[in-house]
Amino acid sequence: MGVIRDVMPAFELFQPTSIDSALELLDRHGSGAWILAGGLDSFDWLKDRIKRPSAVVDLSGVADLKGVRPMGDGLEIGAMTTLTEVVRHPVVKEKFSILMKAAEAAASPQIRNQGTIGGNVSQDTRCWYYRAGWSCYRAGGNICYADTPTAINREHAILHADRCVAVNPSDTSPALIALQAEMVIHSRDGERVVPAEEYFIGPGVDITRMTVLRTGELLTSIRLPGTWAGAHFYFEKVADRNVWDFPLVNVAAATVMSGDTIDRMRIAVNGVAATPLRLPAVENAVRGKKRDEATAVAAGDLAIAGAVPLHHNAYKVPMLRNLVRRAVRGTEPTFA
């Protein structure tokens, strides 16, 4: 962590009350604008004086970005809806309980009261080398300090690293991918809708961004189709602490059964790469198979194919394998 100072660098603060005025501000200030949702990621950056935007656009006054609304047989969740509101929403609890569990696993009750679902999926990585403000690849430099022989990289990536080995720290993202959610993005040019698994960008494509959001764009809502409503859900997060911690690895799976065989499954993991990863190889392998130990073991082995651990994070390989096994099995082991 960098040294947190008492005073943030000077910026202009804007508090729009509509999506249109927020977009107009983002357009006007371009790359100098900073989108402020719950502030939990933002204030770290600003107080560390690592990020120095010229304008901060605070979305807390935009009512249209808040709340959970029915949409067909699914739901539309405003990007500024707090994680607590997501957890407590009766339809989320009844039909999409995997998202409830994932949101409830994030951080602490106080943070969930303030943190938003849009912020949770759009937050920056927690790599401390990057957040310390050093000139790493992700910050526009030419080195990854976390991928050196002496680096402390216990929490970093085991899959799809490309120069940068930072991971995505979101808990809700894998649940949204498992639910086949869509991210609704607005800009002055209009609306575009992106599948949840395509919302995130790896370092191979753009090493300085975590999401597809471009300058002037705003995530306005997340749509949950009814496709997976009421499916068998599994979410599990492994972290160093039970509360107020980011995942080392998490897994989310939605499964539809046909008798005792798996009819279809969507499964995603996070904490192992720069983006949450959907695991289509696992989904294809388990389709039509019995939900038993043999299927779970095969799925776990598939999930870790291509994993390249760093100096201090080899433990993530069996952790990922075991979490995927449990998700496919659908039950956590019981301990005496």
Next chain:
Amino acid sequence: MDILTWGRTPWGEWMLTHISWDLLWASLFAGFAFLVAHASYMLLSAHRKRDAAETDRLEATRADLPVRIARHSLAARLFHWVMAAAMFTLLLTAFLPIAGVKFPWVEWHWMAGLVLTASIVFHIIHATVWMDFWSIWVGPKDMPELKAELMRELGREVDGPKPGKYPLGNRLYHLVIVLSALVVVTSGLFMMVRVRTPLFARNPYLLSDAKWGLTYVAHGLAGVALVGLVIAHVYFAMRPEKWWITKSMILGWITRRQYLEHHDPQRWVAR
């Protein structure tokens, strides 16, 4: 416009990170500006070509020459086109993401870099052992030819020397491209040690931060220079009056008439 970008090491020291990508746009602008300026000059000027009657006379006296004069061997042509493919891949994978076209480019980039390196190594050996090594280089001895070519470009009839196998512009271009390519390949090979490949064990500490910065800057400068140079090369290859040279890089030969019209048979003895 910035030229270089700087970062801070964990020890608080300023270090070079790479060039400013503003230089890419500057190189693109320079390349196209040269293209427009040259094309305009060629439209408006009265540059001097060897007179058709003079060429007829020469051709009549040199009927002993074959109808087709071999200019580029198959090996030389293969090298040229492999290098061209590698160069275009390198430039596109390097600069399209900077221009906003995002895709996973790193693996394509270093693989194309290895192809370019291998083709250059091949070319050095081939040119040294099997070709007339010195025919492509320029030096003080070429001053009279430079003067004569400039006068011809200005529309004056002069007796100065005609080119040997390669026109003077071609040799000057070769010199600049050799320098740029050697810088980009050498720095690129070092930079490969910083990314994951199946070829090397990664070693980000191979050089000091300052030396890494200089390596990235050298790679960037040579890279953006190559953008302008490739624009100029493609432009000349497509110009109607140069098409006979381009064609020879495809077919390997030029006609006896082209040989006599554009070259000095004393300096390039056709076999």
